[in-house]
Amino acid sequence: MHALVIDDSRAMRRIVGGILKGLGYTVTEAGHGREALDVLVATTAAGGAVPDLACVDWNMPVMDGLEFVTAVRAQPAWRSMTMMMVTTESEHAQVVRALAAGAHEYMIKPFTPDAFADKLSLLGLVPQGEPA
Amino acid sequence: MxxxxxxxxxxxxxxxxxxxxxxxxxxxxxxxxxxxxxxxxxxxxxxxxxxxxxxxxxxxxxxxxxxxxxxxxxxxxxTNETSWFRDGDPFTGMVQVVLPSLLAARTPAEPLRIWSAACSSGQEPYTIAMLLKDALPGAGERVRISASDISREMVERTRGGRFSQMEVNRGLPAPLLVRHLTRAGNDWQVNPDLRRMVTAFECNLVGTLPRTGPFDVVFLRNVLIYFDIPTKRSILARVRALMRPDGWLFLGAAESTLGVDDAWERVPVGRSSAYRPTRPNRGA
Incomplete structure (x- = not known):
């Protein structure tokens, strides 16, 4: 399994990436939505498979998480990638907005590794044989 | 831990x-x-x-x-750890297998009574309520969920239906979060329509059991593991007496009636399994 971790905070990328690696994922990091789109474009151009999962922060420079999710949803070749917002934005209306834009799940910071694994389990994205 | x-x-x-x-x-x-x-x-x-x-x-x-x-x-x-959709398979089984079976066996006027027998802070009864609300038109009036716990504090928490940010992060799918809960200060609160489906009360499983049955479905998950065999046997027999003869019992994944109370039949329910009474218990 392959995950794209998109966050402008290096510390948060390390935390999320660490949890995912512990669950058996390989992880690619991006510091904002534009950089993540570049990864997807390059992967697709090289004939590779898009990541199984994208963990997407909301507030980032250059291109924020909502713009990224919207851009991915507009591209049929990337539809197989599950997108989970991972953000401090915690209002009801924001969760609704992110889901309407195409995010599949929503994780509000702070969270525990167990809660993170629970969400992946709901999405059917815990690699077989790994502890949930 | x-x-x-x-x-x-x-x-x-x-x-x-x-x-x-x-x-x-x-x-x-x-x-x-x-x-x-x-x-x-x-x-x-x-x-x-x-x-x-x-x-x-x-x-x-x-x-x-x-x-x-x-x-x-x-x-x-x-007081045990709990989360939304804990071990999700029984909930899926309830909606996909148990609910159609009950609807076929009951008249539309009959209420469906469900007991969450160790409800902790309420995630299990509200998980049941939101799934049935989404799957069954009229569930708000027809489904009655009894939620009990030994702890007064947990019963009060269940009644309030308020959950911290950390708690809603534990296993509650975001689409269900925004459909069935709203922000209440720093917390989230289950919407009134679901809270009206759930009645919470104190109940010690070795004491007097609730009189809000007979139950069509009982969730008794991850609680029998704490009791010795004679107590498990007594609880299972008394729960059986409170169930409809064609009712369904869900236990925790590590629990079974096998070797404890032989008046149950284990049946597959989707990817999970449930237990159904093979004979009523009139003596309890």
Whole structure:
């Protein structure tokens, strides 16, 4: 399994990436939505498979998480990638907005590794044989 | 559960006292080696009384027992971790297998009664409520969910239907979060239509069981593991007496009626399994 971790905070990328690696994922990091789109474009151009999962922060420079999710949803070749917002934005209306834009799940910071694994389990994205 | 960070202050006789107290009051068995659990769960209670540690708390209660302290100790040691859609398969099975079977067997006017028998802070009964609300038109009027727990605090939490941000992060799918809960200050609260489906009350499974049945479905998950075999047998027989003859019982993934009470048939329910009475229990 392959995950794209998109966050402008290096510390948060390390935390999320660490949890995912512990669950058996390989992880690619991006510091904002534009950089993540570049990864997807390059992967697709090289004939590779898009990541199984994208963990997407909301507030980032250059291109924020909502713009990224919207851009991915507009591209049929990337539809197989599950997108989970991972953000401090915690209002009801924001969760609704992110889901309407195409995010599949929503994780509000702070969270525990167990809660993170629970969400992946709901999405059917815990690699077989790994502890949930 | 972490054991590393808790330095034990509890003497062997103090642990034995707590074990005996919890067994007497709730029939729950605290196995030797669970000193860390007692230490971790009772530390907040000791601190709240200005006592230096758990040993001091135990000594105080041993020298002058009182009902409130006993209740608080039992509650602290019987409150279990919970999450939304915990081990999700039984919930999927309830909607995909159990619900159609019940609807075929009941008239539209008959209520569907469900009992969440160790509901902790309420995630299980509200998980059931939101799934049935989404799957069954008119569920708000027809489905009655009884939610019980041994702990008064947990029953009050269930009634309020309020959950912290950390709690809603635990296994609640975001689409269900925004459909069935709204923000309430820093917390989230289950919407009134679901709260009206759930009636919460205190119930010690070794004591008097609820009179809100007969139940079509009982969720008795991850609670029998705490009891010895004779107590498990007694609970299962008395639960059976409260169920419709064609009812369904869900136990925890590590639990079974096998070798405990032979009046149940295990049946596959989707990727999970449930137990159905093979004969009614009229004697309980």
């Amino acid at each position: 972490s054991t590393a960070s808790t330095a034990s202050t509890l003497s062997p006789s103090g642990f034995d006292f707590v074990r005996a107290l919890v067994h007497r009051e709730s029939a729950i068995v605290l196995a030797p080696g669970k000193e860390y659990l007692v230490e971790a769960r009772l530390s907040p209670l000791a601190r709240s009384r200005g006592l230096r540690d758990v040993q001091a708390l135990v000594e105080a209660v041993r020298s002058s027992p009182d009902v409130e302290s006993t209740q608080l100790i039992v509650e602290a040691l019987t």
